[in-house]
Amino acid sequence: MDMLTVFAHEWRTALKQRSFYTFLFLFTFTCVMIFLILHQVDGMAGYTQLSATMMNIVLYLLPLMTLFLGALSLTQEKEDKRFELVMAYPLTTASYIVGKFAGQYAAQWIIITFSFGLANMIGLFAGVAMSLREFLLLYLFTVLLAAVFLALGFAIGAFSATRWQSLMAAVAVWFVLIMVWPSLLIGVLGFLPFGVVSAALQLFTLLNPAEVLRILFTNWLGGGAIFGQPYYELMTALNSRMGHVLLALYVLIFVSFHLTVAIMKTERKRKHGL
Template sequence: MNPLSCVHMAQIRAIAGKEFRDRIRNRWVLAVSIVFAAFALATAYFGAAAQGSVGFQGIEPMIASLVSLTIYLLPLIALILGFDALVGERERGTLNLLLAYPISRAELLIGKYLGLAGALTCATLAGFGLAGVAIVARAPSADWYQYAGFVVSAVLLGWVFLSLAVSASAFCASRTSASGIAIALWFFFVLVYDLLLLGALVVTGGAVLGPLFPLLLMLNPADIFRILNIFGPGDLHTMFGLVSVFPAALAQPVFLGLVMLAWIAAPLGLAAWRFNR
């Protein structure tokens, strides 16, 4: 039976609303918003301190610094937020109680994901949004659009890693193993993947992997996030590494946005299949 064949929006909204309200009550959204805002403001005003200057130095260097920071921080927060979405309910003994209600497993999974995604989105928009108002209030309108594009891409990045976390939660038998998988996913996509790709390119001289390079980059959502932010109104190509040689013809925001949505849907579909079993 298709796990998505009997899905009702009313049940999904109820689960998502409860999950979202729980995060609001425990001040999780407020705490993460403050962290994002503090890091964004500190990066904007003190990012050039090593060169002997402080203050807003322009949108391009600011976004370059924020992209590097966001790639490390946001996936980790998303993974921590979602790794126990299902396995935590199982360990607390509340999963069977939830499934005793007139709700399907797919509705529970989707509702939990949407509730957590809503909380993460609010934290991201509030943190980076408030910082953005303070930073680009007197900047040209082109800078506003570029910063808004960064914020939207950051939201998508958070959704991807939250989807990966929920999928890990569906496959693991304990919170301990789920947390280990979540940390492993963070290390692989944020720290290890590009090193392996660069090493493979050096070893092969680019002859084998060169034509496949754009596809290989799209197998890492963190790289897609970088690409989305270097092909904007400003020129950020020189501020990044591997992604700076990505062909501009493939760096269309709509196309890359669809790839990010596929990255969200695939782990959720895998989680639905596993959870239904």
């Protein structure tokens, strides 16, 4: 019951914030524009340059917003002194963190669902709606991307004392995982012996949830060949029935790990006032 109370409070608070409606407008506008462009060219289906463009825009926009919202969800309460008040109640730290995460994620799910639904409805009226399979894959990609980066944002917020620190940390994480990841990966792999480059490439890829999701859904949209020989075995495994199971396990482990980190750090603050 404590977790449900925190969830309901966080969800209502998120819906009242101006940032929620700013994010809603921005993401809806982006989806509508790209959905209309996506099928303007006759014969375009599955994985195309246009669908890749949509995926990349979502990949740049959504992680930054979810990192901000997740990190600020914790640090704002610390700065406003509500954290000490909440922790005075007989409420476990796990219930507090998981409840806030679920509330924030529910609010973001509303944004994503409304944006995709409105965009596809406009596409239907305009005669340019995408196929159901393509729509569901892109929708699922966005929903899972929001989950993993929101959990990462909560971990950032747990280690940050102020909103300014959390914002700077969120931007730094976004910059590394989204903006400079390919260049960073190439630079690191350049120092490794040739024989271990392929294995190291796949291992490093698992450290970046954005890259994992991009590869998975690009492959399921029919564009797996663009990743070349280093990912051939991975593409073959993902095309099997186990691919969906592996994806679910990866997202579950990633989200659980970062929420656990946030819980442990918050519990330490609660006990020692650090």
